[in-house]
Amino acid sequence: MNKKKLSLISMLLLIILQIPAKEIPLVSSIYQRSYISLNGKWNYVIDPLENGYYDYRLQPFKTAGFFENKKAQDPSDLVEYNLDTSPLMNVPSDWNSQDEQLFFYEGTVWFKKDFPIEKKTGTRYVLYFGAVNYDAKVYVNGKKVGEHIGGYTPFNFDITEVIHDGDNFVVVKVDNKRHKDNVPTVNMDWWNYGGITREVMIAVLPETYIEDYSFQLKDGNTDQLTGWIKLNYPIAGQTVSVEIPELKVKQQLRTDENGKAWFGCKAKPVLWTPEHPKLYEFRLSKENEKITDEIGFRTICTEGKKILLNGKHVFLRGISIHEEAPFRSGRAWSREDAVTLLTWAKELGCNYVRLAHYPHHETMVREAEKMGLMVWSEIPVYWTISWENPATYKNAENQLHDMIYRDKNRCAIVIWSIANETPHSEARDRFLSNLSAYACNMDNTRLISMAMETTRNPETKTIHMEDSMNEYVDIISFNQYMGWYWGNMTEWANANWNIPYDKPVIVSEFGGGALQGLHGDSNRKFTEEYQEELYKYNLQMFDRISGLSGLSPWVLVDFRSPRRQLPGIQDFFNRKGLISDSGNKKKAFYIMKSYYEEKVKDKR
Ligand code: GCB
Numbered sequence: 001m002n003k004k005k006l007s008l009i010s011m012l013l014l015i016i017l018q019i020p021a022k023e024i025p026l027v028s029s030i031y032q033r034s035y036i037s038l039n040g041k042w043n044y045v046i047d048p049l050e051n052g053y054y055d056y057r058l059q060p061f062k063t064a065g066f067f068e069n070k071k072a073q074d075p076s077d078l079v080e081y082n083l084d085t086s087p088l089m090n091v092p093s094d095w096n097s098q099d100e101q102l103f104f105y106e107g108t109v110w111f112k113k114d115f116p117i118e119k120k121t122g123t124r125y126v127l128y129f130g131a132v133n134y135d136a137k138v139y140v141n142g143k144k145v146g147e148h149i150g151g152y153t154p155f156n157f158d159i160t161e162v163i164h165d166g167d168n169f170v171v172v173k174v175d176n177k178r179h180k181d182n183v184p185t186v187n188m189d190w191w192n193y194g195g196i197t198r199e200v201m202i203a204v205l206p207e208t209y210i211e212d213y214s215f216q217l218k219d220g221n222t223d224q225l226t227g228w229i230k231l232n233y234p235i236a237g238q239t240v241s242v243e244i245p246e247l248k249v250k251q252q253l254r255t256d257e258n259g260k261a262w263f264g265c266k267a268k269p270v271l272w273t274p275e276h277p278k279l280y281e282f283r284l285s286k287e288n289e290k291i292t293d294e295i296g297f298r299t300i301c302t303e304g305k306k307i308l309l310n311g312k313h314v315f316l317r318g319i320s321i322h323e324e325a326p327f328r329s330g331r332a333w334s335r336e337d338a339v340t341l342l343t344w345a346k347e348l349g350c351n352y353v354r355l356a357h358y359p360h361h362e363t364m365v366r367e368a369e370k371m372g373l374m375v376w377s378e379i380p381v382y383w384t385i386s387w388e389n390p391a392t393y394k395n396a397e398n399q400l401h402d403m404i405y406r407d408k409n410r411c412a413i414v415i416w417s418i419a420n421e422t423p424h425s426e427a428r429d430r431f432l433s434n435l436s437a438y439a440c441n442m443d444n445t446r447l448i449s450m451a452m453e454t455t456r457n458p459e460t461k462t463i464h465m466e467d468s469m470n471e472y473v474d475i476i477s478f479n480q481y482m483g484w485y486w487g488n489m490t491e492w493a494n495a496n497w498n499i500p501y502d503k504p505v506i507v508s509e510f511g512g513g514a515l516q517g518l519h520g521d522s523n524r525k526f527t528e529e530y531q532e533e534l535y536k537y538n539l540q541m542f543d544r545i546s547g548l549s550g551l552s553p554w555v556l557v558d559f560r561s562p563r564r565q566l567p568g569i570q571d572f573f574n575r576k577g578l579i580s581d582s583g584n585k586k587k588a589f590y591i592m593k594s595y596y597e598e599k600v601k602d603k604r
Contacts, residue, residue: 021145021162024232026154026405027203028212030128031362032291038113038170038200041088044095045081045110046102052081052110053137053173066110067139067171083112083171091200092130094193097330102194104562108175111196119165124205124232127170128156130198130333130361134182137173149395150183151176152358152380153402154198172196183395184380189574190322190357191560193331198361206288208233210240213284213293214408215263216445220299222310223268225249229284231259243283271310272296272411274351277372296369296411300447302474305547307447307504309374309414315603316374316550317596318352319345319578320509323360324559327583338364342371344556344579348589349596354508354552357382357420359403369412376449376508376552378417379403381435387427396431397438404442416443417508419450419469421479429468436472447474451508454480456487462496470501475549479509482538484525489537497545504549510538511554514588515569516580526569531576532587539595553592557581 027033045052045066052066064070072079089095095102095109102109117125129136133151137144140162148155176194178186208231215227229240238255242263253261270278279294299310306313325332326340338361345353353368354376368375379399386392400418407413418435422428436448450473455464465478476499483489499505514531522529535553542548558577564570573581578589 021140021143021157021159023146023148023155024126024158025211026402027126027128027156027205027209028406029291029293029409030154030156030201030203032293033203033205035128035201035203036115036117038115038202039091040113042091042196043083043086043112044089045083045086046105047108047110047173048105050108050175053108067137067144067173068142069112069169069171083110086112089195091196092198092333093195094133094191094197094331095195096191096193097325097328106177106192106194108173108177109194111172111174112169113200114167114169115202116166117163117168117202119163122207123160124158124207124209125160125163126156126203126205127159128154128199128201128203129196130154130200132172132174132196132198133176133192133194133331135175136196139171139173141168142171150399150402151197152360153399154362154406155402156203159202170200181386181389181392183385183392183399184357184382185385187384188357188380188382189561189563191324191331191562195331197331198333205232206286208235208238208286209289210284210286210291212405215242215282215295216409216411217297217299218264220301220445222271222297222299223266225263225265225267225269225297227263229253229255229261229263231255231286234259238286240284240286243285244280245283246280269297272298272369273310274372274374277370277412279369293409294370295409298411300414300445302447302504304502305504305549307475307549314351314549315599316352316506316552317350317599318354318376318506318550318552319348319350319592320354320356320552320555321345321360322356322555322557322559323358323364324557324581326557327581329560329581332364333361335363335367338367341556342367342373345373346371348556348578348593349600352376352414352550352552354378354417356555359399359406362406365407365410365412369410373412374415375410375413376415376417377403377407377413378420378451381419381422381432383421384423387425387431393431393434396435400435400439401442404439408443413446415447415449415475417449417451417477421451421453424467432469433472436469449473449475449477449506449508452476452478454478460496461492461494462498463492465497465499465505470503474503475506476501476503477506477508479554480507481510481512482541483534484512489534493537493540494544495541499545499547503547505545505547506550506552507542507545507548508552509554510542510551511535511576513570513575514586515575516558516582516584516586518569526566526575528587532591535588535591535595539591553578557583
């Protein structure tokens with residue numbers, strides 16, 4: 001039997017066997033598909049003892065859990081919960097900023113949403129979550145459809161077989177308890193916002209649909225494009241087409257036995273740059289499906305100590321950003337949030353943002369791309385995680401995979417970063433070198449980095465940046481807090497640097513706290529004047545680094561952190577922002593801005 005027939009038969013078998021609901025490969029670019037939004041008000045039940053999940057012997061319920069969404073049928077029935085009459089909360093959003101009693105809460109909350117469906121034949125229904133922090137167990141009409149671990153990446157389930165025409169409901173058990181073996185681990189410097197923090201939608205797709213696609217320059221040649229389109233079934237001989245109207249490209253392709261169709265053509269696109277962030281409309285289609293997307297092209301590589309964007313030396317004028325909502329605090333999730341944050345970055349003079357310390361919302365990356373901001377994207381392998389635990393490694397690798405998978409078509413992303421401030425050990429080295437190899441293997445068109453730490457010799461006033469992991473990165477990057485956690489500013493401003501690698505260097509963090517509006521002596525911590533001074537001296541110090549290729553000061557906006565308790569000053573905010581949580585710029589903002597203005601002039 002030929003391959004084409006075989007794959008057709010396997011597809012038919014899959015349909016006939018009525019695959020139960022399950023996690024499936026991510027439907028790429030979900031926002032470009034037709035979908036039913038489940039955003040809005042969801043009922044929620046706070047369940048600190050996980051009473052809705054375990055029985056009194058602490059055995060998981062097979063039935064009788066809250067996921068059943070049971071209703072008393074008769075006044076004598078005992079049902080000790082009611083998802084319908086429980087309070088309502090906005091989804092997407094975090095629970096901490098929506099209900100006072102959940103501000104510090106870490107544990108389980110149940111969510112429920114009813115949704116009507118007009119179920120059509122020949123259609124697949126895919127339930128998609130942009131992100132749920134941290135452990136999500138998902139049930140549709142009382143049946144478990146899957147579970148997802150990790151708070152910052154999307155996932156989806158094929159729910160076609162568990163929904164019916166008419167009224168349906170979805171229940172999600174969300175648990176954000178911290179555990180030592182998780183990624184991130186128990187210790188971190190940001191708020192562990194719980195909940196369904198990004199959009200929920202049901203993609204309505206044809207039985208055979210375009211699952212994923214990728215387009216880019218071929219091997220860095222600026223006059224050749226390459227790419228592929230993949231269907232959800234391994235079925236050969238299907239026709240798919242690609243059109244890029246502006247480049248006058250139109251091709252019909254045939255899938256191979258893996259359901260993948262390969263694309264290649266000669267074309268000379270205008271390259272994406274921060275000054276001219278050119279994107280091309282792509283139209284992908286199959287007999288009963290059409291997707292449009294915007295994709296840009298650029299090359300990124302290093303040459304000795306330089307970073308080259310489209311073959312030209314570029315200095316990364318950056319800023320670090322947490323996914324913290326401007327003005328209202330809480331987890332940022334909307335397009336408006338993204339645009340506000342990125343507009344501030346542009347105002348600062350940036351051509352680059354470090355999206356710390358986990359994959360941000362897809363919209364954030366897309367908006368950065370449109371606005372001409374290069375992006376560093378990272379996974380929450382942060383501080384001291386369980387290096388020895390294979391499950392922790394697998395978890396980190398999954399998050400890395402999901403980050404790269406989601407954003408592979410985003411030309412704005414130039415750096416994948418896989419760790420932040422990790423302590424030396426053999427186990428760590430194994431862990432990180434494996435992650436680095438994994439990232440390179442999955443995507444060799446971007447640069448790899450890890451934010452490291454320096455050591456200092458106070459006698460010789462030398463700062464050393466040496467780490468065995470630097471062998472596995474394209475860019476040497478490190479965080480350092482001279483003038484805040486260590487060192488006298490005037491003494492260290494002319495420090496010597498020992499960075500013995502022929503690779504570009506980025507200072508991935510530096511900074512200090514200031515309460516916006518608190519003025520005083522420039523040697524008094526937490527005044528705007530202290531922060532201003534700290535920026536001046538640090539910048540002087542960095543200018544002495546040979547091969548300095550970029551900076552991403554810590555951080556654009558003050559963000560919530562349970563580690564920051566100083567009353568009247570911090571009040572659970574990390575105050576290292578150049579902008580306050582209420583959106584006011586601090587003095588140091590303007591120091592950084594004029595430094596970047598000079599950098600732009602230098603280039604001319
Ligand atoms: C760091 C961390 C960052 C913290 C920052 C600080 O080095 O990477 O997550 O928030 O320092 O403010 O101490």
